[in-house]
Amino acid sequence: MNVTQTYTASCFCGSVELALTGEPEAQGYCHCESCRLWSAGPVNAFTLWRPEALTIEQGETHITGFSKTPQSHRKWCTRCGGHLFTEHPDLGLIDVYAALLKEFPFQPAVHVHYQERVLPIEDGLPKLRDVPVEMGGSGEELPEH
Numbered sequence: 001m002n003v004t005q006t007y008t009a010s011c012f013c014g015s016v017e018l019a020l021t022g023e024p025e026a027q028g029y030c031h032c033e034s035c036r037l038w039s040a041g042p043v044n045a046f047t048l049w050r051p052e053a054l055t056i057e058q059g060e061t062h063i064t065g066f067s068k069t070p071q072s073h074r075k076w077c078t079r080c081g082g083h084l085f086t087e088h089p090d091l092g093l094i095d096v097y098a099a100l101l102k103e104f105p106f107q108p109a110v111h112v113h114y115q116e117r118v119l120p121i122e123d124g125l126p127k128l129r130d131v132p133v134e135m136g137g138s139g140e141e142l143p144e145h
Contacts, residue, residue: 008057009100012082016059018096024049025093027106029121032113038074038083042119045098045106054085054094091135114142 009018024047035044056063063084065075073087086095098106111117114127122144131137 007101007104009084009096009102010082011059011062011077011080011084013077013080015062015079016077016082016084017057018084018100019055019057020049020053020096020101021055022049022053024053024096026109027098028108028110028112028125030112031115031117031119033116034068034072035113036116036118038086039097043111043117043121045108046095047098047101047104047106048088048091048093048095051087051092051094054096112137120145 004021005023007020009020010016026046026048028046030044030046036042038044059077062078063075064078065073067073071088071090073089075084075086076082077084083097084100085097088095098104108125110132111121111125111127112131113129115129127142127144129138129140129142133139
């Protein structure tokens with residue numbers, strides 16, 4: 001029997017609730033300046049999903065967004081300012097921040113934009129200068145330190 005898993009997420013105040021069905025296309029850590037500034041942390045844990053995997057269960061009227069670049073449309077809750085997800089139209093994927101997903105078994109496989117790191121992480125995972133070749137990047141690996 002093939003059972004499809006559903007994971008839930010919400011904003012900081014709980015006004016917006018999301019559901020994600022299935023499994024993400026990729027999981028890892030992003031070290032780019034945009035993600036660091038957006039997340040207010042030295043690194044951002046991401047999960048990339050096909051858009052059809054995401055359902056807004058509650059609070060759609062409380063979602064607004066901002067696009068610093070055409071590659072990333074960041075969304076958050078208008079009531080609490082809590083971050084929700086980022087649409088990546090060029091990739092055809094949505095990044096739902098790993099920290100928001102309840103009971104999700106986060107299993108990072110890669111670090112992207114590692115050349116922009118401010119916090120070196122030695123965990124044995126591949127460290128890419130930008131992003132994988134399949135996503136339009138060089139796929140070039142960098143040393144951990």
